[in-house]
Amino acid sequence: MEGDRILLTGANGQIGTELTIELQKIYGEDNVIATDIREPSERISRFEILDILDSSKLDAFIAENKISQVYHLAALLSSKGEENPAFTWKLNFDAYIKLLEIGRDRQLKKIFFPSTIGIYGPTTPKRDTPQNSSFEPATVYGISKFTGELWSDYFNKRYGLDVRGLRYPGVISHKVRPAGGTTDFAVEIFFDAREKSSYNCYLKAGTRLPMMYMPDVMKATLELMHADRSSISTSMAYNIHGFSLSPEELAAEIKSYLPDFEISYNPDHRQAIADSWTESIDDSLARRDWSWNAEYDMTSMVKDMIEQMIK
Ligand SMILES: NC(=O)c1ccc[n+]([C@@H]2O[C@H](COP(=O)([O-])OP(=O)(O)OC[C@H]3O[C@@H](n4cnc5c(N)ncnc54)[C@H](O)[C@@H]3O)[C@@H](O)[C@H]2O)c1
Numbered sequence: 001m002e003g004d005r006i007l008l009t010g011a012n013g014q015i016g017t018e019l020t021i022e023l024q025k026i027y028g029e030d031n032v033i034a035t036d037i038r039e040p041s042e043r044i045s046r047f048e049i050l051d052i053l054d055s056s057k058l059d060a061f062i063a064e065n066k067i068s069q070v071y072h073l074a075a076l077l078s079s080k081g082e083e084n085p086a087f088t089w090k091l092n093f094d095a096y097i098k099l100l101e102i103g104r105d106r107q108l109k110k111i112f113f114p115s116t117i118g119i120y121g122p123t124t125p126k127r128d129t130p131q132n133s134s135f136e137p138a139t140v141y142g143i144s145k146f147t148g149e150l151w152s153d154y155f156n157k158r159y160g161l162d163v164r165g166l167r168y169p170g171v172i173s174h175k176v177r178p179a180g181g182t183t184d185f186a187v188e189i190f191f192d193a194r195e196k197s198s199y200n201c202y203l204k205a206g207t208r209l210p211m212m213y214m215p216d217v218m219k220a221t222l223e224l225m226h227a228d229r230s231s232i233s234t235s236m237a238y239n240i241h242g243f244s245l246s247p248e249e250l251a252a253e254i255k256s257y258l259p260d261f262e263i264s265y266n267p268d269h270r271q272a273i274a275d276s277w278t279e280s281i282d283d284s285l286a287r288r289d290w291s292w293n294a295e296y297d298m299t300s301m302v303k304d305m306i307e308q309m310i311k
Pocket of ligand 1: 009010011012013014015016035036037038050051052053072073074075076077091114115116117167168169170171172178179180181183
């Protein structure tokens with residue numbers, strides 16, 4: 001790890017806000033540079049504005065700062081991405097190809113690429129979704145991330161670039177209120193429970209989706225990135241699973257702590273996206289290759305979220 005200099009793109013989002021701190025603990029504050037197109041809400045010791053669409057600036061930034069690893073988080077998520085598919089492709093895919101080329105030409109040590117359960121589609125098996133399956137994503141987000149995975153693998157096989165990826169499920173956390181994803185309800189529900197003791201859910205009852213609590217998201221990301229390369233058998237992205245939940249199961253668990261809490265349902269366009277995704281994930285390859293094991297289930301996640309946010 002000595003001599004490593006880390007760049008995070010899209011660092012002000014739900015995941016980057018927490019990953020920056022975890023990486024600083026490992027590599028030191030001076031060696032981790034958080035970047036985004038908007039200023040962070042809280043002060044970060046090393047932060048710079050950097051637009052990933054400006055590939056010459058990205059290249060110069062990587063060279064000038066002697067970056068050795070990139071955690072490439074900047075993207076438009078599933079729901080927001082549908083508003084402007086062509087732009088989403090440009091941001092999620094075109095900018096990623098440029099980064100892969102920079103990684104090859106500047107001989108970066110490692111690149112982290114976050115993929116998603118959004119790569120699954122109506123033809124993917126809904127339960128225990130296998131690592132390799134039928135992928136016909138229903139959103140431009142899913143298409144851009146799946147194609148990104150294929151290009152990660154291509155750059156690894158053709159140029160030896162060490163690219164590693166995870167197919168994150170819906171991420172639940174309490175520091176940042178997310179926007180633009182289809183699994184946001186699992187976070188919004190806690191903010192609304194705290195603010196008004198009720199939540200109007202944009203998905204209907206019975207919609208079960210795979211989720212993961214942020215401490216496990218950090219654990220998976222860091223374990224994968226620090227695993228010996230010889231144990232990594234795919235440069236696409238690994239399936240990882242935490243737990244599955246539906247809005248009413250989550251609401252019932254919250255109600256056990258906050259008896260006045262009520263949930264109502266008013267499904268919108270995100271229902272169709274959620275319906276195209278799967279319910280649970282077979283993550284046996286990650287378990288086999290780098291000993292992945294989630295620590296939180298729904299019950300322990302809700303207990304901790306309530307303690308952190310409400311009680
Ligand atoms: N949060 C989840 O549930 C989830 C699930 C699966 C995959 N992921 C993936 O993980 C990554 C991080 O997700 P997140 O939830 O933190 O996303 P987020 O939307 O919270 O954050 C994305 C960040 O990217 C920044 N950004 C947008 N355009 C940019 C540009 N041109 N240049 C630089 N930065 C730009 C935004 O300002 C934002 O801070 C994404 O690639 C996402 O696809 C997230």
